Amino acid sequence: MQKTALVTGGSGGLGTAICHKLADSGYQVILTYNSNQSSADQVVSALSGEGHVAFQLNVAHSQAIEELAKQVAEISPQLDLLVNCAGMTKFVAHSDLQGLSDELFDQIFQVNVRAPFAMVRECESLLREAKGCVVNITSIAAQTAMGSNIAYCASKSAAENMTRSLARALSPDIRVLAVAPGLVDTEFVKGLDDSWRNQQEQSTPLKRLANDDEVANAVFAAAELLTFSTGTTLAVDGGRPLGN
Template sequence: MSKYALVTGGSGGLGAAICAMLANNDYKVIFTYHSNKDKAEKILDSLVGEEHACYQLNVADTQAIEDLQANLRKDNIDIDLLVNCAGTTQFVAHHDLDALEDSVIDKILSVNVRAPFAMTRSFLPSLKKNKGCVINITSIAAKTAMGSNIAYCASKAALENMTCSLARALAPDVRVLSVAPGLIDTEFVKGLDDKWRDQQEQATPLQRLADVDEVAKAVLLAAEHLTFSTGTTISVDGGRPLSN
């Protein structure tokens, strides 16, 4: 019997790779996107298999999450896997406290922390029914405290801590894990300053950045093979914390 996976932020570079990996491994994939409908539909059309779907969703809107859950229930869809991949940030130098405005902090925390909790809470009946799994996409920044801004680092640390709390609270019915990438070699990163990108590679013991498919494989591993693991983080960072 096919399984259903729900992936938030599925139209981003990493989200799209996760959707493809799951579809290639017999999941029926439902993914959400924030605003780029054309891009989402192209990703949807590229997925192997049938019965995949995409939905527009602002993950910071709890009522919208509830509405999505109700729509899926009307179609008799119970998810087996929830991947909380949607996230947000913006670059603010860590030393520039004045530039990290309250509105930026609130947005980061609502999308990166509150939304994964709201998604898990809303879809918990399905996850319990299917003895399912929740995977939160965090970041190396949760441990290194180095990243796009201080609030982003804090949000990913909070999400890893929440992964542990949820794993304890939802056991034995639902497993909850985190996958924590290092800097990923997405199209966005490839468009940044070459010197900075080279510095990031050299600061990583494995001397390169993560590939989106490597992170997607970690998600599949957590969902399908690490069946006695919960409340833990799988790092896909090339050993970067060893250099800090």
């Protein structure tokens, strides 16, 4: 029986790479997008194999997540892999406390913490049927507390803590892991200031940034290779916490 994966935020940079890796490995991929249907349709059409589909989803709305789980159940009686890749942030200097409003703080936690929990909650029965795996995409910011803003860093730390709690709560049927990228050399990052980007590279022991395929490979490894691992975080950061 063909395995099925659900990838939230599957039309984004990292999400697209993850979808391609899974499709190339024989998965039927169900991906979600927030607003850009055209981009999502392009991702689906470019995936190898058949049966892939995209659904619109605002992960901040738990009722919408509940409806999505019903749609997934109509496609497959079991869910082998759930990848919580959807996330959000906004650049606010850590020293600018007034710039981080309550509204933005709450929105970041809704999307980066509550939504992954709601996804697992609504897909639990499908995951149990498959004895499946959940992979939460977190960030090096969970460890370093350096990132786009204070709330973002805190949300990723919370997501990793939640990963451990869910791994314990859902064992032995469902494994739950996190993949924590460092700075990934996406098209967005390539468009940033060269001197800043070069500084980040030189502060990383491997002297380069991650690419999105390396993050996708870590997700695949969590699902298919590290079958005796749960409740842990896989770092894809080039050893950045060891740097200056």
